[in-house]
Amino acid sequence: MKTEYTTIIDHSNHESFVVNSKVYDLGKQAEIVKSLAQRQIEADGEFAKIHCSNIVSWMQDIAEQAQKILDIQLKNQ
Numbered sequence: 001m002k003t004e005y006t007t008i009i010d011h012s013n014h015e016s017f018v019v020n021s022k023v024y025d026l027g028k029q030a031e032i033v034k035s036l037a038q039r040q041i042e043a044d045g046e047f048a049k050i051h052c053s054n055i056v057s058w059m060q061d062i063a064e065q066a067q068k069i070l071d072i073q074l075k076n077q
Contacts, residue, residue: 001027001063003070011074020073027066034059 001024008020037052037059 001031001067001070003067003074007074008070011077013077016073016077020070023066023069023073027063027070030059030062030066034063 003024005021005024008017008024012020034056037055040048041052041056
């Protein structure tokens, strides 16, 4: 995620901070799962490639959507 947590702290009001921090957490966790799946692909070969490549794609999509939400939220502050 391109947004740093300090940006959320600095640019969120009290009401939006809760939403912004939850969206940030969602995006970061998606990136972590994506990374774990990518390492599994590299370690376990062909079966892992079939299964984990889907997970990598889904987690990347979730992280990108979370970033888009943060961009909108922080722009509107």
